[in-house]
Amino acid sequence: MIVKTDIRKFYEHTTYSHVKAFFHTDLGWPLDLARMLASACTVDGHLPTGSCLSPLLSYFVHKRLFAGIEQLCVEQGVTMTLYVDDITLSGARASKALLHEIKGRIRRRNLETHKDKYIAPGTVGLVTGIAIDGDKLRLRNKQHQSIVKMIDAVAAGDKAQADSLKGKLAAASVVEPAAAERLAVRLERCLATSSTEQ
Secondary structure, three states: OEEEEEEEOHHHHOEHHHHHHHHHHHOOOOHHHHHHHHHHHOEOOEOOOOOOOHHHHHHHHOHHHHHHHHHHHHHHOOEEEEEOOEEEEEOOOOOHHHHHHHHHHHHHOOOEEEEEEEEOOOOOEEEOOEEEEOOEEEOOHHHHHHHHHHHHHHHOOOHHHHHHHHHHHHHHHHHOHHHHHHHHHHHHHHHHHHHHHO
């Protein structure tokens, strides 16, 4: 079972007060410095969307919340995956009841959730962009197709995409090694064919 939720308007709901408390309580900075830095890091009383600081700072501001959720999941034998504001629970014991308990913890932090999703066993689900099919990780079709297009472009002479293609193949090999190997063989064949035609 895969159970997912999303923290609604995560940056907007990560307030000046959250940030100030992080600097003062968690990091132990004097209150006047914590206030000053929280003011510098927030706009209109919250973390700004689009700032390169917001993803990291939002995580650290809410780190205790996320650590508590992870501990609860570990105790239940469930895997928690966090990507900025997306929380995914996976495993045989992932359930609506567990998600309900987690959402209560999130609400107590003055955050809101939305977009709950439940993916039943036997159904392919997505976790941080990777397809999970039963107990196997799979490349998403669009990732596979993107790599095939890049292979064709490189084979046709567009060498500018070669480095990016290597990175995509390396990432694919972590997710689905057999598929990545087939794609690498396809690339080698295309390159061999294009070099004999020249």
